[in-house]
Amino acid sequence: MLIITSLTIMITLMLQPQTMLLGEEYDVRVINNFRDNSSLPLVIWCTSPQGDLGGRALQEGDDFEWTVKIDLWSAEYTCTMKWNTKRKRFEAFKVSRDSNRCGSTKKCSWSVREDGFYFSNDEVYWTKDFSWL
Template identity: 35%
Template sequence: MTFTSMFGCCIIIFNLMILIWGNGAFSKVEELKKSNFLDLYAVYITDGDVDNLMAHCKSGDDDLGDKKLTPNQYFHWMFRQNFFLTTVFTCTYRWMAPDNTELKSVTFNAFDIEISILCGDEYSINRCYWLVRKDGFYFSRDDQKPFPDGWKLMHTW
């Protein structure tokens, strides 16, 4: 391949990248509020009003195990994202009957790149709050506001 044809290919690829970028194909990247793998995150899971809640959260690297919660109890964990900002924590929530039979169950990502954008930055820690209620799963970047102010329904049972 001659220098001029190689140069022409580079110009075409460069123009295609500008065209794609200009059309918003990388809008997720633009929303990342300058996240990097050194940022510290804390995820809080609070039982709002479910009498017998079991939560099991894990990532590709960490399994946090089963957590049994009663109303107003919470658990949390802290971590840093991996270098590629692809860290995902998936949680399975089970609403248990008094005899420990499962009434309802749901699984979703409690943390991923899209959730990281929503987390609040306070005292150099990005905090992500989940509130589990009988009608669903609410998210907030700030737990100082009384429910429902500042809380958004993200998932239902």
């Protein structure tokens, strides 16, 4: 099973037209940008193909960040977010989606807000990727 998975990932990476190279590093950052949630933290728990990255309870303005080094196993990093009664699972980093859009800075930032999840590669200009629902 491990061999089949490895071959599938290698073939997928070879067939995708990307500028991504094995060994490149990307900084991923998830920021709690709620306006006023001082009494209720944003809870985040992230996993990678290699295992758990752990979890945090982020107060307003806090962040959770890590570095992704591209290898055959770094296809996708998934985070589960919980705030009040809302819960959302999303791909915080996906090689096929983010190796190009994170730009030359290789920064992949997420601003989590009351109305949804915003992406930026410079933390100046943000684009809403999806809502909580």
